[in-house]
Amino acid sequence: MNFTEETLSRAPGEQRILEAKDWAIKELAPTAETWERERRFAREAFDSAASNGLTGLLVPEEYGGKQIDSIELAKILEHIAAVDFSVAFSLVCHNNLAGAIARKGSTELKSRFLPGLVNGKVLGAFLLTEPKVGSDAAAIELQAHRDGGEWILNGEKAWVTNGTEANLLSVYAQTDPSEGHRGIATFLVEADSEGVQRLPGYELFGGHGMGTNGIRFENCRVPDANLFLPPSRGFSAAMEGIDLARVLVSAMSCGMLRSGLETAVNYVLNRQAFGGRLADLQGIRFMLGDVATDLEAATLLTYEAANIIAAGGNAGVAAAHAKKFSTRATEKGLAECMQVMGANGSLREHSLSRHLAASRLTHYLDGATEIQNVVITRDLFSE
Ligand SMILES: Cc1cc2nc3c(=O)[nH]c(=O)nc-3n(C[C@H](O)[C@H](O)[C@H](O)COP(=O)(O)OP(=O)(O)OC[C@H]3O[C@@H](n4cnc5c(N)ncnc54)[C@H](O)[C@@H]3O)c2cc1C
Structure with a gap:
């Protein structure tokens, strides 16, 4: 990234916006069509975003991030999407998950997952939508059953941005259908856990760079420690x-x-x-x-x-x-x-x-x- 005298004299927020714009033009523009043509997740873009400090934008400095405000974030993403929308939206999903863990995660979840999310070694995804449930999100059917000190997840998620390569999945699951939206909890599931099956990336008419797919859970055992938001808080947190x-x-x-x-x-x-x-x-x-x-x-x-x-x-x-x-x-x-x-x-x-x-x-x-x-x-x- 170039730091001209002009950008150095600006407020830090304005300077970061210019840097992001510059990054998008130099790093994304030459390859944006490639990810569409090859129908694959824009891996090089994500790795480069991580090296340029764009993967911890909603995480406080004490955890290694930047914690910028909504106006600066919108400006940065506006500039990135002007070159490649897929990369911008992929970064939104990743940054949102990191920010949510920083705000609401237990001390253990923060120390386990934030360093990797902020430095980009770990790619995050948000799994609410299902093959049969979209707008009516309170009706999700993926089930979580308690078994000793673990939960067992069964069901399928659809339209998972970053899903073809994500390492950490924030999974919304129903723990008690009789409780409706109050039964929904959120689990942090490592994508290489037993019982997690990634489905192939969708064939779309555009937007392939964000690696969107479905993910199936079959008797996937998740330790209690990975319960991110308990049943009464899962749904409201998704809406917040x-x-x-x-x-x-x-x-x-x-x-x-x-x-x-x-x-x-x-x-x-x-x-x-x-x-x-x-x-x-x-x-x-x-x-x-x-x-x-x-x-x-x-x-x-x-x-x-x-x-x-x-x-x-x-x-x-x-x-x-x-x-x-x-x-x-x-x-x-x-x-x-x-x-x-x-x-x-x-x-x-x-x-x-x-x-x-x-x-x-x-x-x-x-x-x-x-x-x-x-x-x-x-x-x-x-x-
Ligand atoms: C590229 C892409 C990436 C995505 N990434 C993610 C992701 O990372 N994580 C995730 O959880 N989801 C993701 N989604 C899913 C997205 O959130 C859903 O598509 C959205 O919630 C709408 O649900 P649906 O597509 O199932 O449509 P449906 O809910 O089936 O709706 C079908 C149509 O009916 C209309 N409709 C529904 N309810 C009403 C109503 N009450 N009044 C009037 N009209 C109504 C809708 O507007 C729509 O036009 C992604 C979607 C896309 C396209």
């Missing part, structure tokens, strides 16, 4: 970080849209048609002008929600507005950026098709678009 997670998806969407808009503007400035530049046609200019307005609005909504979180307020509705608007605006805007570039816009070398595929996936992450509307209308119609 959801506002920040939505803000981060929103910020990452803004990063992809900004990158697409820059690509399109640059292209139409240089493409000749009918005796002039495409950029001189008012129809083309207005299309990109509308994308710019949406990007501005998405960015404002995102950082308004991030500011509320940083100030300790309730960002539920603001985060839902931001995520819904930014993900929609990004998918639509990227398609328009491709449109003004004609057929060339769909060439992989321009990254627009990769961002467009990722933008479709953002509609499901951390609560589908419709679930954002559930949050928004609950507030709208509250009496």
